[in-house]
Amino acid sequence: MVEMKYVPTICPYCGTGCGLNLVVVDNKVVGVEPWKRHPVNEGKLCPKGTFAHEFFQRDDRLTKPLIRVGAAADYEGAAIVDVPISKITDGSNFREAEWDEALDLIASKIKNYKPEEVGFLACARSPNENIYITQKFARAVIGTHNVDHCARICHGPTVAGLARTFGSGAMTNDFISIESSDVIFIIGSNNLEAHPLFGRRVIRAKKNGAKIIVLDPRYTPTAKLADLYIDFKSGGDVALLNGIMKIIIDEGLQDDEFIENRTKNYQKLKETVSKYDLDTVAKITEADPEKIKKAALMYAKAENSAIVYSLGITEHRHGADNVMANANLAMLTGNIGKVGSGVNPLRGQNNVQGACDMGALPTDYPGYQKVVSVAAQKAVEENWSCTLDNCAPGLTVVEMIHASARGDVKCMYITGEDPVLSDPETNHVIEAMENLDFLVVQDTFMSETARYADVILPAAGWGEQEGTFTNGERRVQLVRKAVDAPGEAKYDWQIMKEIAERIDPKFAEEFTYNNAEEIFDEMRKITPQYAGMNRERLERPEALHWPCPTEDHPGQGLMHIDKFAHPDGLGVFEPADYIGPSELPDEDYPLILTTTRTIFHYHASMTRRCKTLDKELPTGYVEINTVDAKNLGIINRETVKVKSRRGEIEIPARVTDDIVEGEVNIPMHFFECAANFLTTSRELDPKSKMAELKVCAVVIEKLGCI
Ligand SMILES: Nc1nc2c(c(=O)[nH]1)N[C@H]1C(S)=C(S)[C@@H](COP(=O)(O)OP(=O)(O)OC[C@H]3O[C@@H](n4cnc5c(=O)[nH]c(N)nc54)[C@H](O)[C@@H]3O)O[C@H]1N2
């Protein structure tokens, strides 16, 4: 008889963190079934979760270490030999190798670079335990803080901006809280496509009587839910939010008691926003001033108003200013620390909250303890029984790419990230990858980046390992192993442990782990937010929210109830003036390009390998407003050329009224017409080092063929 088992686990895609059951027959994942009583999604799934199992059926998984042909012999021995390697972008230029050979090669190469010449990218798609080991390996074995991950170009401004204002860079409320809101102010989040099972709660809130306001340059499925939709050009949010706060203050709708008792720096906020009268704001943003006023009054007058935002706010060179403007708005009206209110950034990757918590950040050890703090350094040293003599923050993702292109970073070790697809300015990223002396990529599939690697290591993926994911509402949940990893693939943590031991046998005592649970137990000793969690407590379906400081603490869904997380307990108003995007349209490049997501794909590597999802949407497109299309003589589905100062792509046009005039949009998932050939990486947010993924200037040319 065929034995079938259900393995309860957490969806591998977005930060909503839905529960589901993997159906396993004969060590193969054959389907997904609902986990009906899961507290996040109550058995419902979006298309990505529903068809999550399909990529398991693919036969193109990485199953053996691969070494670039022509390179291996030259790597023998410890010396770094300057070998000109032709970086050919085809998987067939690699040869299969045994683990011993691949790991010896990596150990012998990596230990000869200076610490500052090595950079690490951690994988926010994989469990906390892998990420913890990646940053520990970078810091304890190599001696560098050059460790970062995709949050940098995602919610990095959230981490920086909410830490400054509230003292903690995370979502302030849990997901269910939104169902108690009277007004939901959604700015730069298309959650019906990007966080659909959170979006389901927004729909429920609306049924309960909540009013929805959406501010987005595109009339998205989420915007179509709105009672009040405000369209405007990408990049204007600081001006809009300052304008909204000015109206609230002018109308006397601020919460004086909250401001007095719980915050500081209010006078500065008042001064700054006083410059943003409706005319000025309307001129900057092209939004309808009447609607702005209406939004301000709706938000401020309701009993419980919640702000929901995502990348439309963060992915700008003023991303942290945008985030802080939202935090200011919530504090101004006392909409923080109570159910139905709060500032709710919808975190992206399944485990990007965890990746930040684990310290895969060049400035922070686990638990947001600063690498510049001697006390933090001592605490970590004690726990790891090693010396960490470096307290200068390391490089961020985009800085590592720039440093690789310059030759300052010579070696990168990339675990489960695909910068050639995902990072801004693809041609520049490729140049950087080609310029590296040594590149290791550890992934489950042959990614776009892996094609430039010297060594590719096959990692076990989702459903093939135990561990924990932390979702966007800080809920730490167990993920379970359903099947064995294919071929010779190993766990990410296991690979790094084996390299550490090869670099110096003394690290065998440092990386003693036999399983993910042992790693979690070490991690929680130096991560105050997780200190009270253990496997037994996490076995409960509702799991635990951080902060959870002790084993008898129930975890905390709602933050900042009586005081903020700053040492003095006060929230800080952090006003900022509008600076706008660095590249605005001009005669040569007359259109604004923004880049987004669609419901059927999740970045690329896994959903593009799910046959049902691929059938729904096999390739990309550029959305262009009907009026702009008419002026350019472009018809729906016609293939056009989109050019920026950094590159060009050919892509089918999608003519629509659902985007403002003068702006076009390309979903980010499709390498054959990748948005990032066009985006810019040159100007970074000084507060968070975010690149401007939501705005650059482009021109569209007709190709004359369909
Ligand atoms: N289906 C799917 N879901 C995903 C992902 C995926 O790839 N596919 N990825 C996950 C990840 S990593 C993340 S970070 C989240 C992202 O989730 P979201 O941030 O919701 O996704 P985006 O579509 O990138 O951008 C959101 C909206 O910002 C708008 N926008 C553009 N410019 C501006 C602006 O200047 N101001 C404002 N206010 N809005 C603007 C866009 O029109 C878009 O509708 O999604 C997660 N969920």
Ligand SMILES: Nc1nc2c(c(=O)[nH]1)N[C@H]1C(S)=C(S)[C@@H](COP(=O)(O)OP(=O)(O)OC[C@H]3O[C@@H](n4cnc5c(=O)[nH]c(N)nc54)[C@H](O)[C@@H]3O)O[C@H]1N2
């Ligand atoms: N233009 C534009 N660019 C963007 C964005 C945008 O809005 N516009 N959004 C940005 C955002 S928000 C994000 S988060 C980034 C995402 O950028 P990336 O971090 O590059 O995103 P993924 O494609 O999710 O990459 C994850 C890789 O990890 C692999 N993987 C999955 N599980 C595991 C595992 O357990 N172990 C290992 N070793 N590998 C694994 C996958 O196969 C995949 O190759 O893209 C950013 N880029």
Ligand code: SF4
């Ligand atoms: S909403 Fe996110 S976590 Fe839930 S099923 Fe969809 S992709 Fe997975």
Ligand SMILES: [Mo]
């Ligand atoms: Mo993200």
